[in-house]
Amino acid sequence: MLHRVCAIALSFVALGCSYPPIDYSGKKCPDGACPPGYLCINDSCIAGGGGGGGGTGGVPDGGGDGGGVPDGGEVDGGGTTDGGGGDGGDGGGVPCGPSNCAGCCDNGTCALGDAGTQCGAGGRACQSCHAGSTCAGGTCTGCGATNCPSGCCFGGDCQTSSDTSCGTGGAVCVSCVTATSDRCTAGVCTCGSIAECNLGQRCTAAGTCACDATSCAGGCCQANQCVTPSVLKCGTAGSACAACDAAKADNCVNGACRCGNSSPCGPGASKNCVAGACN
Numbered sequence: 543m544l545h546r547v548c549a550i551a552l553s554f555v556a557l558g559c560s561y562p563p564i565d566y567s568g569k570k571c572p573d574g575a576c577p578p579g580y581l582c583i584n585d586s587c588i589a590g591g592g593g594g595g596g597g598t599g600g601v602p603d604g605g606g607d608g609g610g611v612p613d614g615g616e617v618d619g620g621g622t623t624d625g626g627g628g629d630g631g632d633g634g635g636v637p638c639g640p641s642n643c644a645g646c647c648d649n650g651t652c653a654l655g656d657a658g659t660q661c662g663a664g665g666r667a668c669q670s671c672h673a674g675s676t677c678a679g680g681t682c683t684g685c686g687a688t689n690c691p692s693g694c695c696f697g698g699d700c701q702t703s704s705d706t707s708c709g710t711g712g713a714v715c716v717s718c719v720t721a722t723s724d725r726c727t728a729g730v731c732t733c734g735s736i737a738e739c740n741l742g743q744r745c746t747a748a749g750t751c752a753c754d755a756t757s758c759a760g761g762c763c764q765a766n767q768c769v770t771p772s773v774l775k776c777g778t779a780g781s782a783c784a785a786c787d788a789a790k791a792d793n794c795v796n797g798a799c800r801c802g803n804s805s806p807c808g809p810g811a812s813k814n815c816v817a818g819a820c821n
Contacts, residue, residue: 640665646680655680666714669697687712694729703729721745721757742768755780762797771797789814 638647645655646662646669653660658671663680671682675698682698690700694709694716701707703726707715710729718724718731722739725731731738734749743766744757751766758768762777762784769775771794775783778797786799791806792815793799799806802818813820 638665658682662714666716669714671698674698681714685712722751724749740767753780773799790820791815792818 638650638652643652643665644663645653646660646664646666647653648660648668652665653662653668655662655668656677658675658677660668661671661677661680661682662668669677669682671677672684675682675684677683681695684698685695685700690712692710693700693702694707694713695701696707696715700712701709701715703710703715705725706717706719708718708726708729708731709715713729716731718726718738720731721744722741723731723733724745725734727735733739733745733751736749736751739745739751739757742758742761742763743751743753746752753763753766753768758780760778761768761770762775762781763769764775764783768780769783771777771783773786773788773792773794776786776794776797776799777783781797786794787806789807790809791799791801793802801807801815801820804820807813807815807820
C-alpha cells in the first residue's frame with residue numbers, strides 16, 4: 543500500500559511563500575554542467591555533501607532524470623532524495639539517489655536492492671515485495687506490462703497511476719510530488735500542463751516553471767534558467783545574471799564581480815584587470 547509523502551506540501555502551507563532547498567542529486571548532465579554546489583560525474587549531478595527530505599522504504603522517490611544542457615552554465619532536471627551511504631552506494635554525506643546508488647534508497651540509505659524487503663535499482667525508493675512475490679532484476683515479481691498495462695508496479699502490486707505513484711505499462715511507480723513536478727499526466731510527471739521543470743527551476747503552484755532564489759540559490763537566472771556564475775553571467779541567490787566589465791574584472795565571487803581576489807578595477811582606462819591585478 544503506497545503512502546503519500548506530504549512533507550513538502552505541508553511545509554509550503556506552513557511557511558507561505560517559503561520553500562525548502564532543492565536537491566539536484568542524480569539529475570543528468572550530459573554536457574558537464576550542474577547547479578552551483580554540484581559536480582557532474584558520469585553524466586549525473588552529485589552534491590558536495592548533506593541533503594534533506596528523501597524517499598522512505600515502500601514509497602516511490604521523486605521526479606525523473608533531466609535532459610540536455612543549453613549552454614555550458616545552464617542546467618536542467620530535478621528530484622529530491624536524502625543522504626547517506628550504504629551497501630550499494632558510496633555514502634560520504636552525498637544524498638542517496640541515482641548518482642551514487644546502484645541499488646535502492648531506504649530512509650536515505652543505499653541498499654543492495656536484491657532483497658524482498660529492500661528491492662529496487664537505479665537509486666529509486668526500495669520496494670517491499672508482498673507475500674508470494676520475490677525481488678528479481680531490481681523489481682518485485684508478479685506485476686508487469688502484461689497484467690498492469692495501464693498502471694505502474696510497486697511491491698509486486700499493480701497500482702492505479704496517480705500523482706504519488708506515477709507510471710504506465712507496468713513500469714515501476716514514481717512520485718511526481720517533487721520540486722520540479724506536481725502531478726502525473728498519462729503516466730509521466732509534469733508541472734501543471736507542461737513538461738517537468740528543468741534543473742535549477744521549481745514547479746510553482748500555478749503550474750509554471752520558475753528560476754528563483756529557491757531553485758537557484760547558488761547561481762543566477764537568465765532566460766528563466768539557472769546559470770553557474772561567471773564573469774559574463776554574474777549573480778547569486780536567483781538574481782538576474784549580469785555581465786562584469788571584462789576590462790575591470792576577471793571573475794565572479796558570491797555574485798559580485800572581482801579582479802583576482804579584490805574589487806573590480808576603478809573606472810577609466812588607466813587601470814585594467816590583468817592576471818588578477820589592477821595595472
